[in-house]
Amino acid sequence: SLFFFNIEGPLMRTNQPKYLAAGAATLAVVGLLGYSATNFASPSLGAGVTAVQSLARAGVRGVAMRPKMGTSEKALLEKAFQANPAKHSLIKKAGALTESLKRTGLSTQQIAAGVVCQHGKETGNEALMGACNIEWYGPNRPKWLGPFSSGMDIPSYLNGEYPGDYGWDTMGLSADPATFAAMRNAELIHARWAMLGTVGCLYPEYMRLYGGADYPVWFKAGAQIFADEGINYAGNPNLIHAKSAIAVLATQVVLMSFSEAYRIRGGPLGEGLDLNYPGGPLVDPLGLADDPEDFAILKVKEIKNGRLAMMAMLGFYVQAIVTGKGPLENWAEHIKDPYNVNGLTNFAATKFVPPETAL
8 A cells, every 4th residue: 555644854844735745755655666665664774764765766766757768668667657557647746746845955865764754653663763853863863073974983882862962972981871871961951051051141241231231240140149239130129139148049959959859750740750851741831842753853952052052151151261251242342353352362361350359
């Protein structure tokens, strides 16, 4: 029988209607029925993807859309078409739909991967479901040296199973599975804190420079709690008026204890939760990760943005020590005079002098 799928994953990034993607998926399956026999239940994902890519090329690009064809090939195809007119019609229709889809920028390989992904999801075959988001997971994912990664000796424990795995562990720090799991957890937690931290550093400075608010730069904000007026969150003394560092610390400990206990041990709203991705109504109230394929993509986006945020926070620290200014002010000065205000003109950490405080 024929499989008419609504292909998800790579094909869903187009603006074409779903029936167009479904016809393109049929392309590979029709090629399978007409010209070869492929075992979709093969335990080897690589073999399955390769087979579907090959049959797609042979079934349509090499038949229905090939501009030139030899006499013997034409005779062979005519004989096959006469024997099964319905199959002939389907191949032509699939070829036309695929041409329309390829004009959006999709390749035959992406179409074939979409077929394998969808069939794996419908049949529950985990090996075939590995084709979903194949651009970020699995053995064919991008490596840390990009186009120069061909032939690299990638550690066996970095097999593309986890998000953000680019095959880089030159010191073998993650060779032990327990250490690998602990480091993955630590990286993810630090990444999430860094993403929150960058926003917390940028917002008050942005409001001070462009919103007229009387907020201190980020590395001086905490010291305001020791001033007579304390810290007024959002500049409103009626919102949260913090004057005790001990009270703030105690509040943070209580709130973090509850959230970490829920993440690690679960609770009334979730049992047996994933340590890194607990989910549930408290963590994901909008259900953004309900779809497994969307969840896989969100994991990649989170770790990539988190790594960028960790590097940004390191830059904020260095800028604060070297220039005594916030990142937005540094950026504005650099844009105004990029040749004289940049990282190469500020080597020595001598421009930040902490204010004198009475003991």
